[in-house]
Amino acid sequence: MCRDLEYKMAPGAPEALTAYMEMRKDMPFFANARTVRNAIDLARMKSAIRVFNEKTAPGSDGMVTEEDLQTIFPVDFPTREEVLAGK
Numbered sequence: 001m002c003r004d005l006e007y008k009m010a011p012g013a014p015e016a017l018t019a020y021m022e023m024r025k026d027m028p029f030f031a032n033a034r035t036v037r038n039a040i041d042l043a044r045m046k047s048a049i050r051v052f053n054e055k056t057a058p059g060s061d062g063m064v065t066e067e068d069l070q071t072i073f074p075v076d077f078p079t080r081e082e083v084l085a086g087k
Contacts, residue, residue: 001040002072009072016074017043023080043076050076 002009009017020039024030051068054060 001037005040005044007040007044007070007072010074012074013043013072013077016077020077023083027083039077040072042078043072046076046078047072 017036017039021036024035024039029035048069050073051064055062055064055068
């Protein structure tokens with residue numbers, strides 16, 4: 001799915017996705033492929049917000065590369081604490 005959307009996963013991101021999916025299996029409304037699609041969409045949104053925050057932070061040159069926009073990192077997947085807090 002990431003490849004089709006022209007995204008790539010940084011080291012550790014596949015493991016973060018796996019951990020997120022393992023956690024979601026025990027929660028209501030788990031729906032296999034739909035849950036994976038939603039997780040990737042959520043990671044893409046968090047990635048965009050992360051890049052924006054990094055590039056607008058004081059001391060940043062503000063330059064955004066194609067790689068910045070197309071790479072999903074482990075931090076872009078929700079943690080158990082974030083899910084439980086409703087974030």
